[in-house]
Amino acid sequence: MVKARDVLIGVGVAAGAGALLYYLLTRAAAAAPVRVLTLTASCDGDCISGGTITFSGRLTERGAGVAGERIYVRNETTGEIVGSATTDSEGYYEITATLPTVTEDTTYEFRAYTEDQLPS
Amino acid sequence: MSTSHARAITVKPKHYYGGSNFLYDCLSGGYAFKTYEYLWGSKTVTFECCALNWAADKSYNALAIYSDRGEEVYEEYDADSETTHTVSCTIGSVTGDSFLIEPCAGTYLSANTFMWTCYILHTIYKKEQDLTHGYYLIPIYFKVPYTWKLNTAFTASVKVKAAYGGTGIPTQQDYYFQLAELYDGGQKVLDWSLESLFPGDEKTVSLGATFDADMKKYSLSVWYVDYEANGTEYRHMCEIVWRIKDVSPNYGTYTFIDIKCEKP
Numbered sequence: 001m002v003k004a005r006d007v008l009i010g011v012g013v014a015a016g017a018g019a020l021l022y023y024l025l026t027r028a029a030a031a032a033p034v035r036v037l038t039l040t041a042s043c044d045g046d047c048i049s050g051g052t053i054t055f056s057g058r059l060t061e062r063g064a065g066v067a068g069e070r071i072y073v074r075n076e077t078t079g080e081i082v083g084s085a086t087t088d089s090e091g092y093y094e095i096t097a098t099l100p101t102v103t104e105d106t107t108y109e110f111r112a113y114t115e116d117q118l119p120s
Numbered sequence: 121m122s123t124s125h126a127r128a129i130t131v132k133p134k135h136y137y138g139g140s141n142f143l144y145d146c147l148s149g150g151y152a153f154k155t156y157e158y159l160w161g162s163k164t165v166t167f168e169c170c171a172l173n174w175a176a177d178k179s180y181n182a183l184a185i186y187s188d189r190g191e192e193v194y195e196e197y198d199a200d201s202e203t204t205h206t207v208s209c210t211i212g213s214v215t216g217d218s219f220l221i222e223p224c225a226g227t228y229l230s231a232n233t234f235m236w237t238c239y240i241l242h243t244i245y246k247k248e249q250d251l252t253h254g255y256y257l258i259p260i261y262f263k264v265p266y267t268w269k270l271n272t273a274f275t276a277s278v279k280v281k282a283a284y285g286g287t288g289i290p291t292q293q294d295y296y297f298q299l300a301e302l303y304d305g306g307q308k309v310l311d312w313s314l315e316s317l318f319p320g321d322e323k324t325v326s327l328g329a330t331f332d333a334d335m336k337k338y339s340l341s342v343w344y345v346d347y348e349a350n351g352t353e354y355r356h357m358c359e360i361v362w363r364i365k366d367v368s369p370n371y372g373t374y375t376f377i378d379i380k381c382e383k384p
Binding site: 035036038039041046048049050051057076099100101105106107109110111 | 127
């Protein structure tokens, strides 16, 4: 037979779990990045050894462009910083760089960083 | 505070385009192509060819060997005007009474335009068979212009040695030599000659035409004439197909393409 005391304990446990879940969700939302940095890369036609590549993107904070921030593009495969630029009043940046010299098809990964996130 | 997603970029090698890749005497011993007089039975043999594109300072080329079986070897490579390139392939026993082998040199004229600029077709017969009654030709060399002046005459030459692989008493046989221009789906005969040769005879035949279009494709071929067939049959022996690059107002240059044709 279910006693009233047991029902009260069950309700209390459920309420506590709900509160904990709400706390965790709101905390996670608060910890989500408010700054977003995008990166696109394009070549004029194929990306040819020793040719030119253009990196562009935007730095935003809660959806609004961040001006005056130094952005670096790093070749993650080689560790080399291939160029940097400062975001404009709308948060946009553009960097033109020279592609590596290769003798066969070679894939490189590039990533954009703000100064404080740049790997040492 | 912020990093972007990574972007993967594939960088392709830079190529230079142009010129005219040609089979060239850069194999050991001064040959452009190593081939065999007759089919080799159950042995394994090695075919080899070498090319040079000296009509451009830098070029992007292909060199391959094809056969009745399809592609035996194919390589693409960058070269300057002094860089030679060699490919080879080994082939075991083949079936049938004849086998076509084709060393092919080609050139990229742009990133998307490729041309085979010089290739040889050598039909190798069984030592004894009915197609040519045991007669065959040993190709010794071709001599053709690889650059030339527009609207001027040129000659193309081939030197062969007649041979017999049968067990009977060989006789004089007729061989048909032909110079033609090739185009998609057909050919136009420009000059020809019929020669009667005994086994052991060596013969150089020169045929002529007028060069009238840049990178025009020509063929110089030699055929065994089989009068014993049901109606005269022409059996392909050897052939060179090549393109001539216009260098007007200069007259251009001939090149020898020597062939090492061994007994297997």
